[in-house]
Amino acid sequence: MQGFVFQSTKSMMVEPGCSARIGEVVKALGCVSVLMVSDPGVKRAGLLENGLAGLKAAGVAVTLFTDVEADPPVHVIDKAVAIAREANVDGVVAIGGGSSMDVAKLVALLAVGNERLDDIYGVGVAKGPRLPLVLAPTTAGTGSEVTPISIVTTGEGEKKGVVSPVILPDWAILDAELTLGLPPAVTAATGIDAMVHAIEAYTSKRLKNPLSDSLAREALRLLGGNIHTVCKDGQNLAARQNMLFGSMLAGMAFANAPVAAVHALAYPVGARFHVPHGLSNSLVLPQVLRFNAPAAEHLYAEIADILLPSANGSASHKTVALVEMLSALPEKLALPTRLRDVGIAAKDIEELASDAMNQTRLLMNNPREVTKEDARAIYEASL
Ligand SMILES: NC(=O)c1ccc[n+]([C@@H]2O[C@H](COP(=O)([O-])OP(=O)(O)OC[C@H]3O[C@@H](n4cnc5c(N)ncnc54)[C@H](O)[C@@H]3O)[C@@H](O)[C@H]2O)c1
Ligand SMILES: [Fe+2]
Numbered sequence: 166m167q168g169f170v171f172q173s174t175k176s177m178m179v180e181p182g183c184s185a186r187i188g189e190v191v192k193a194l195g196c197v198s199v200l201m202v203s204d205p206g207v208k209r210a211g212l213l214e215n216g217l218a219g220l221k222a223a224g225v226a227v228t229l230f231t232d233v234e235a236d237p238p239v240h241v242i243d244k245a246v247a248i249a250r251e252a253n254v255d256g257v258v259a260i261g262g263g264s265s266m267d268v269a270k271l272v273a274l275l276a277v278g279n280e281r282l283d284d285i286y287g288v289g290v291a292k293g294p295r296l297p298l299v300l301a302p303t304t305a306g307t308g309s310e311v312t313p314i315s316i317v318t319t320g321e322g323e324k325k326g327v328v329s330p331v332i333l334p335d336w337a338i339l340d341a342e343l344t345l346g347l348p349p350a351v352t353a354a355t356g357i358d359a360m361v362h363a364i365e366a367y368t369s370k371r372l373k374n375p376l377s378d379s380l381a382r383e384a385l386r387l388l389g390g391n392i393h394t395v396c397k398d399g400q401n402l403a404a405r406q407n408m409l410f411g412s413m414l415a416g417m418a419f420a421n422a423p424v425a426a427v428h429a430l431a432y433p434v435g436a437r438f439h440v441p442h443g444l445s446n447s448l449v450l451p452q453v454l455r456f457n458a459p460a461a462e463h464l465y466a467e468i469a470d471i472l473l474p475s476a477n478g479s480a481s482h483k484t485v486a487l488v489e490m491l492s493a494l495p496e497k498l499a500l501p502t503r504l505r506d507v508g509i510a511a512k513d514i515e516e517l518a519s520d521a522m523n524q525t526r527l528l529m530n531n532p533r534e535v536t537k538e539d540a541r542a543i544y545e546a547s548l
């Protein structure tokens with residue numbers, strides 16, 4: 166076996182209703198005053214209430230910041246950091262989707278120490294220290310609760326990542342009750358994001374390893390086996406818990422075997438056209454899989470064995486069946502299927518391809534090298 170390094174969030178709590186216990190977790194970390202990070206939609210849905218009640222019962226003071234915007238821009242992070250410094254908090258909690266969790270990670274880092282956001286983009290640049298950090302996802306999607314990654318949309322409409330083990334959270338709190346009210350379209354898009362994390366981790370060129378492989382396989386079994394159920398019946402708690410657990414496993418996998426061209430090509434779609442992250446992934450996924458097939462067929466065949474056990478024949482037959490199944494998935498889940506459905510036209514492709522080529526951090530993990538010409542062709546085929 167090839168040697169490898171694996172890192173993850175140290176502690177996790179997985180049980181419906183467990184966000185009520187955030188107070189005891191935070192107190193055990195030694196915090197007396199925390200910033201609670203979230204967004205207006207999550208707050209309106211009443212999802213902060215149990216967590217806030219638990220914090221109150223534990224005697225922990227809370228400063229609220231609920232102005233997170235999806236695909237968080239720099240000004241949101243600056244504002245949250247200023248509020249955290251002003252309140253002199255000693256811990257950061259997020260209840261929300263990937264956007265809220267990513268903001269919380271950077272607040273924990275930038276509210277103490279001397280690092281500046283502009284200086285810490287990239288892999289392994291941020292050094293810390295940071296404040297204690299507890300994250301409770303309300304989407305079964307990003308896996309941010311177990312990744313050392315925070316994604317920021319910069320002024321130039323570019324998505325940049327801060328990637329460093331220092332922002333791996335202390336606790337992941339997986340309370341599926343928080344996801345019961347997630348609308349079907351968000352459930353579908355975030356669920357596909359999680360599936361893409363597992364697929365790209367499983368085919369990652371540089372850092373794929375036996376542990377990330379096991380996690381990705383189990384993630385795909387859970388996500389593929391439950392995504393239709395949760396989109397049809399959002400109140401199915403057991404299926405919601407499976408999705409939330411599956412998305413965390415996929416997060417653990419891709420935190421160590423990083424994602425690649427699907428994400429590299431999806432980011433410009435999200436950043437320039439404000440298409441939700443999971444949907445941007447789903448729009449380019451089929452064409453990236455077709456492009457990668459010559460280099461990754463044997464791995465796609467193994468994924469087909471999990472997602473499509475009825476497929477048989479050669480690796481190439483299984484790969485074709487897998488790509489067809491994943492191409493048909495968005496329509497079955499009532500999501501847009503073409504880039505033109507989200508307002509993207511042929512004239513936009515040059516700019517998207519240029520932006521995608523800047524995602525070198527991701528492209529370097531792709532099983533097949535992607536040139537700008539290839540990126541253009543993938544976008545054209547996805548139009
Ligand atoms: N850090 C990582 O490892 C990582 C990985 C993948 C993606 N991301 C980033 O995460 C962000 C996307 O996160 P996301 O897909 O979770 O969405 P999100 O956090 O942007 O939320 C999307 C919308 O869903 C709403 N919402 C969330 N949970 C809800 C619930 N339970 N009930 C009702 N409404 C709810 C929110 O109010 C918001 O309007 C992007 O910025 C993406 O780049 C980060
Ligand atoms: Fe993602």
